[in-house]
Structures are given as structure tokens and as C-alpha cells.
Amino acid sequence: MTNVIPSVTGLTINDVIYQYTAVKKTADPMTVSIQNKNALGSGYIFRTVDDWSGLPGNSITKVVPVNNIPSAYWGDGQISVDGKGQVQNPLVFYQYKYDTCVNDPLSSPSCPGYDAARMKKLTMDSAQPIDPLSNEYVKASLVAPAPPADEEKKTPPPENKEKKNDKLAAEKKQIVNAIVSKEAAQVAVQLEKMNNIPGLDQYRLNIPGGTYNETIKYVDKKLPDSRKARSLGMAQEKLHGEMVDLQFNR
DSSP states (O other): OTTTSOOOTTEEEEEEEEEEEEEOOTTSOEEEEEEEEETTSSSEEEEEEEEOTTSOOOEEEEEEEEEEEEGGGEEEEEEEEEESOEEEEEEEEEEEEEOHHHHOGGGOTTSTTHHHHHHHHHHHHHHSOOOGGGSHHHHHHHOOOOOOGGGTTSOOOOOOHHHHHHHHHHHHHHHHHHHHHHHHHHHHHHHHHHHTOTTGGGGGOOOOOOOOOOOOOOOOOOOOOOHHHHHHHHHHHHHHHHHHHHHHOO
């Protein structure tokens, strides 16, 4: 099967598609088996049988779904005939797909083992300290400018303790400034992306102002009291009175 299915880890077979022409007499018994050996075990990894007994010869095309079987299990395939008759123009196709979960469980949250792989990665990342001196911005800020040609031959005087401390403080300040500069650059990039949103200019158009006069006028009218509301209010008041009387007549 190496010349039929690519030798790539992560391929799974989804469907087996085959076609052939059965040549036989109607009364003769005949069965046709399409099968693949199990490359990692015994028996067959795939097998389907067509029974032509009592049927006239004819051409057939079938699609047989399989349950995402890894390509490593698929051994040599064959079409065998039992009974009287023969098979002509046989063709077998294997429909496969690449399963990214096999090589990288973190490729999708739906992959088996995603949670365990995610936890392992987070543990490894947290166990490795971040060296600020490995940052390219920090490295660039620590590179001292080249001295002038006339000063290269001068021997620098020995540094005392105070000058050394001042130098360390200056280097520390450079590191902090480099880190802050990187964060500021990232913020600037985000702001630039926000300003470049397509269609954002439509919100900056000037709408002409002015006075919009009312065109509809409503005449003041007196609405009559609702009889149903009056009856409901009296009923509620009566019920309230009865409840108060029940409290004092106990």
C-alpha cells in the first residue's frame, strides 16, 4: 500500500471506493471479496463481500465508510472471486485525511490529550526563567558606541568603587528603558492597527447642523377615568380592609 497511500504519520482512511464488472451466468454462484490485510496484526483490516449468486453479471460501484483507521494498519489489498465467474476492470480508491492531532495534540482543543499536553507545556514554560539580557532591544541598548580613533590608544584609568556602581546603575537604567521602549512600541503598533480599520473614516464625517422643527402637533384632550380601574381599586381597598379586620378580630 506504500504506492497507494502516502507514507505520512497522521493519515487516516475514511472511505473505500471500488468498482468492477462481474462477468457470469445468472444461475451460477459467485461472490466477490474486496479486502485489505492488517499490516500490524493478523486477518483483515477491511473486508466486504458482494454476493452475485442468482444474479446476472453487471457493473458495480460502491462507497464503504470506515472509522478513520490509521494508514499504518492498511496492508496489501486484493479482490478475490469464489464460484463461477470473473471480475473485469477492477478499481479501488482510498479516501484519506490528515489528522493533525496525531503529531500535535495542541493543534485543536478537540484533540484527545489536549488538556494534558497543554498543562505540560505550561509547566515547562513556567519552569524556564526569562533572561532579560536575551531580549534584542536590551542587547541593542547595551552595545557601547565605538570610541574615536584618537582615544583607542589611551589606557582607561582604573575605576573606583563609586564609578563602578554608577556604571551598573546606568546599565540597569538602560535595560529598564529598553523594556519600556519595547512595550511602548507594541502599544504604538496596536494603536496604528486600530487607526487603520477599514471604514473608520465614516465616523469622522461632519453632519450639517441646524434646527429641526416639529411637524406633528397633538391637540390636548381630557381622558375619562377608566371604570374598570375604579372598580378594581375599590375591590382592592375592600380586601385590604377585610385583612386588617381579621388581624384585630383574632
